[in-house]
Amino acid sequence: MLFKFKSIFNFSFKAKYSFSFIVITFLTQLNYSQENRQFQVFQFPANKIPTIDGNSEDWKMVPKNYVVGMDQLWDDSGKQPKANPKNLDVSVKVGWVKGLNRLYFLYEAYDDYWDFSLPGLHNDTFELIVDADQSGGPFIDRFHPNPSLTNTMEAFFSYHGVHAQNYHIFTPALEKDWTMVWGSQPWIKKLPYANVSYHYNFKPGQSGKLTLEFWITPFDYAGNDPSRAIESILEENKNIGLCWAIIDYDDVNKTENNGFWNLSKEHKMYGNASYSLPFKLMPLENQFKKEIEAKWSFKVVNMPKREVAFVDESDGEVNSWNWDFGDGTTSTEQNPIHQYKEAGKYVVILNIKGPKGTSQLSKVWDVAVK
Structure with missing residues (x-):
């Protein structure tokens, strides 16, 4: 009887190790799942x-x-x-x-x-x-x-x-x-x-x-x-x-x-x-959000060349973007990079459109290059 018992469970060392690893892993995951709260x-x-x-x-x-x-x-x-x-x-x-x-x-x-x-x-x-x-x-x-x-x-x-x-x-x-x-x-x-x-x-x-x-x-x-x-x-x-x-x-x-x-x-x-x-x-709950709202930021990526990267951060579903860089030029890209020819302080405007309407955000003289 003992021989039969041994023959049934006559795993190789590798198999025993794998079995033990599976059991330990299962118990570890079980313990983790009990604590896996967010x-x-x-x-x-x-x-x-x-x-x-x-x-x-x-x-x-x-x-x-x-x-x-x-x-x-x-x-x-x-x-x-x-x-x-x-x-x-x-x-x-x-x-x-x-x-x-x-x-x-x-x-x-x-x-x-x-x-x-x-x-x-x-x-x-x-x-x-x-x-x-x-x-x-x-x-x-x-x-x-x-x-x-x-x-x-x-x-x-x-x-x-x-x-x-x-x-x-x-x-x-x-x-x-x-x-x-x-x-x-x-x-x-x-x-x-x-x-x-x-x-x-x-x-x-x-x-x-x-x-x-x-x-x-x-x-x-x-x-x-x-x-x-x-x-x-x-x-x-x-x-x-x-x-x-x-x-x-x-x-x-x-x-x-x-x-x-x-x-x-x-x-x-x-x-x-x-x-x-x-x-x-968490993000804002829906009841505190506007259906569409223009938001944007910028970064001067190369001051000697007066290159500025603009980033759209608008809320809501947006289908089109229209940037007015304040120097007589515009762009319809979502995240444009613009090069100013002259030093100065500029009023930059972003207009957006979507299924829920339109929105505009202008920033007065935030964008300045020299």
């Missing part, structure tokens, strides 16, 4: 940028599919088997504005016990991880890949929070700064890099609803010296890395929290950006 960042129209005042009215235009609620979180401390809205109920919306390197957040939460009377880290907390360029990898000093640099002040100042940022946002902050930036760059939590406002009417130990509204600036590089910082460029349809956790305390006399509600499936997301999740910077 979220959306709502684009606010330029004339409807939310005011940071703790009032959620500005956010009512955000569709429900942008909301991240308790159904997306899990308590990886194991203390709470499932979410109980009578104990804690949280929703988060994230927004952006095209042309601004800012991320806007609306955090709304009901808690049956708000713990925020102590001056240190023992505070109900919204812990936010930002990795806007999706660089991934560990970013706190004790996770440094070189063990000899682990937990050193050198690593803290040169490494901790540099390529991704961790904000311990106190909910609410009482007689202390609104957040602890876990790293050597506390300047990123102040204007002109961030702004915040709260609204609540409860006292420590009471229940109630909190509204937290804020914006932050994401950075590709943010060290101790702000003059060397590099902001992350936010662009339409780009993915950025975000993650958060809600640390819930229910007794001021207990040192341990009552739950660590994590958006990621990996507890160590707080110090490893590879465990953040993709959030897509």
